[in-house]
Amino acid sequence: MKEKILDKATEMFLTLGFKSVTMDDIAESLGISKKTIYQHFKTKTALVEASVFYLFDSICNGIDFICEASHNPIEELFHIKKFASEYLKDDKSSPQFQLKKYYPKIYERIIWKQFEVMYDSVKENIKKGVDTGIFRPEVDVDFTSRIYFSGMVSIKDTELFPSDIYKPSDIAEKFLEYHIRAIATEDGLKILNEFINENNN
Template identity: 55%
Template sequence: MREKIIHKSADLFLSYGFKSVTMDDIANALGISKKTIYLHFDNKTKLVEATTLSMFNIISHGIDCICALEKNPIEEIYDIKRFVSEHLKDEKSSPQYQLQKYYPKIFNSLKNKQFEVMYKCVNTNLNRGVELGIYRDTINVDFITRIYFNCMLAIKDDNLFPNNTFSKNMLMENYIEYHLRGICTIKGIEILNEIIQKNQS
């Protein structure tokens, strides 16, 4: 039952936001009493914490599996973007903003975990790209890895990019292209253009 509660809570939180969804909403969606939820979680904060950790673990495992395939580094970035978008439902409710505002301790803990995973993944991607001659060998890998992570957080900021003007998917597509055009060699740009054309058709 604990896993069912976490799964349904994740679904509701991503659809409507961490603040908007109540324990009653979760109980009603599962067809159980609120009392049953409290048998597994002392309060909503504990449930939010367990849910975000579960989502983080699922996404981290998926990213690890994609990276283990050792595809072309440019293709790998787009595969990870697709995988994350599918699992986060294009984040229509801006869960990151609500998490940061109403559950700052959980947000900061999650952010640190995300940085560890993304640092390793992006750093490896950049080094492989340089070795394969599709990223410039003059790039500062550590700097770009950190900038990449921070920009990924920034494009999810509703104050900078309001939901009614920018879809999260469009922001991701534009940012990834912006990132890659800044680091690719001529060979890399050719591969990037092919992938963009393929995605548009």
């Protein structure tokens, strides 16, 4: 039952927002009493926290699978972006920004976990790109990995990038292209342009 509650709560939080979904809403959606939820999660904040880390683990597992299966570092970044955007329902809401606004302590904990994972992942991606001649060997890997993380967090800020002007999935694509163009070799740029052309047709 605990996992069913977690699954449903996570889905509702992502679709409708962390603030607007109540314990009553989750109970009604599952056809159980609110008391049953409280047996597993003492407060809504506890459920939000559990949902956030449950989601984080699920996304990390998906990204690991993509990294193992990818053909080159550029495709890998685009596939990760697509997977994360779809999983987080980015076109419907901005869960990360909602979390920061309404549950700042949980946000602070998850953002550092995200940094640890993304920092290592981007470093590996850049190293693979350098080894295969796709990314420039003089790229400062540590600096670029930190800037990439910083940018990915910033584009979720709906005050900086209002959703009526910037569609979340589009802005993530723009940022990813910006990142790759900054570090790619001539061969890398050819791969990037081919990938963009293939996926825009």
